[in-house]
Amino acid sequence: MKCKTCGKNSDSEYCFQHKVRKPLSAGKGFSTKMSGISSIKSKYVHNDGHILQREMFLNIWKKRKHNSEVSGVYLGSEPMSTYFHHILPKNKYPEACLDEENIILLSLLEHSNVENDMYKYEEVNKRRKQLNLKYERT
Numbered sequence: 177m178k179c180k181t182c183g184k185n186s187d188s189e190y191c192f193q194h195k196v197r198k199p200l201s202a203g204k205g206f207s208t209k210m211s212g213i214s215s216i217k218s219k220y221v222h223n224d225g226h227i228l229q230r231e232m233f234l235n236i237w238k239k240r241k242h243n244s245e246v247s248g249v250y251l252g253s254e255p256m257s258t259y260f261h262h263i264l265p266k267n268k269y270p271e272a273c274l275d276e277e278n279i280i281l282l283s284l285l286e287h288s289n290v291e292n293d294m295y296k297y298e299e300v301n302k303r304r305k306q307l308n309l310k311y312e313r314t
Contacts, residue, residue: 193288
């Protein structure tokens with residue numbers, strides 16, 4: 177399939193760079209405090225942990241500067257899911273999915289670039305090396 181905007185190959189109507197983005201929701205009826213996570217976890221883990229991931233992203237957004245950790249580009253005041261990149265892929269390292277160290281903040285273009293070439297940025301490569309040691313499998 178081809179992207180409707182740029183014509184690049186994609187899995188859906190739009191490529192990663194042009195697909196519609198939504199800001200991280202602030203509530204959806206759930207507390208954004210981590211104290212209530214255990215009750216939410218048992219009910220929503222079957223849903224790929226999206227509730228927990230949103231909570232983690234919001235925690236990271238509160239703790240870190242709102243700049244790309246590769247280029248320093250300001251990302252804005254609203255957290256978007258495309259700013260959060262899992263250095264170790266969720267499908268290969270499910271145990272690292274909710275690890276804040278496994279998340280790096282990137283601009284949309286940087287995220288698109290790293291999705292196409294995982295070795296593109298030295299900062300991501302450095303963190304991947306550290307995470308591989310942390311999650312070394314025997």
